[in-house]
Amino acid sequence: MAGITSEQIRFLKEQNIHPKFVFNADGLSKSEYRVIMKELNKLVAYNVTPCQKEGHTLRTRSGHCCQCNTATLGFQKRNDSGGIVYIAGSLTGELVKIGFSKAVEVRTESLNRTKYAGFNDWKILYALKSKNAGRIETKANSLLHEYAFSVDYEHDGHWQDSYETYHCAYSKAKEFVEKAFKSENYEIDIERNSPTEKYEFRNLKKL
Structure with missing residues (x-):
């Protein structure tokens, strides 16, 4: 992540902020990076x-300095916890992605418009709604780390990393999402569960 210091990386680790939740706002105004x-x-x-x-040069998306006031991070994380966990697949990239969103249709459009991970044929195959969606998504991504495949891609003229993409079959991703919510007995509502034979990619573990 170009432009971030070792001190800032240490701070983010202390606050349990995973790199996938960090955004390079170089050249953007607050109103732009917030959206x-x-x-x-x-x-x-x-x-x-x-x-x-x-x-300090670390801010929440609301524009507050999170190093001066770490409480803003706790509020942000709590505020984001409820929503939708989804599994998306790209046939071209032979990748699946587990993510969090407030609205599935909006996320489908943005994944393809921004060419997430370099591809624009993303389809959301599975989605569940839960007040614990943030925790489920984080746990599922952690369980799938062996299959992680990070890609640098351009988004609105800025380079970003894809931290939630995996070289594995859809059924493997779904297995870990289910394990994530069942292990904690979280209440969920299934909102989408599509036929997925074409998305049964090879399971490739990191070397």
Whole structure:
């Protein structure tokens, strides 16, 4: 992640902020990065205007300095916890993605419009709604780490990393999503469960 310091990386680790929730806002105004970050479910922006108090350059998507006031991160994470967990697939990339969203149809459009991970044929195959969606999504992505395939791609003129893409079959991704909510007895409502034979890709573990 170009432009982020070792001190900032250490701070994010201390606050349990995974790199997938961090956004490069270089060259963007607060009003611009706020919209993009909300769409991509990002929590912290770097390469932003330094705060007046200490000159910090990590902000929440609302524009608050999260280094001066770490409580803003807790509020942001709690505020984002309820919603939808989805599994999307790209036939061209032979990849699946587990993500979090507030609205499935909006996310489908944005994945393809922004060519997430470099592909524009994403289809949402499975979606569940839960007040614990944020926790389910984080747990499922953690369980799937062996199949992770990170890709650099361009989004609105800025390079971003895809942290939630996997070289595995749809059924494998679904297995871990189900394990994530069943292990904690979270209440869920299935909103989408599509036929997926074409998305049964090879399961390729990281070397």
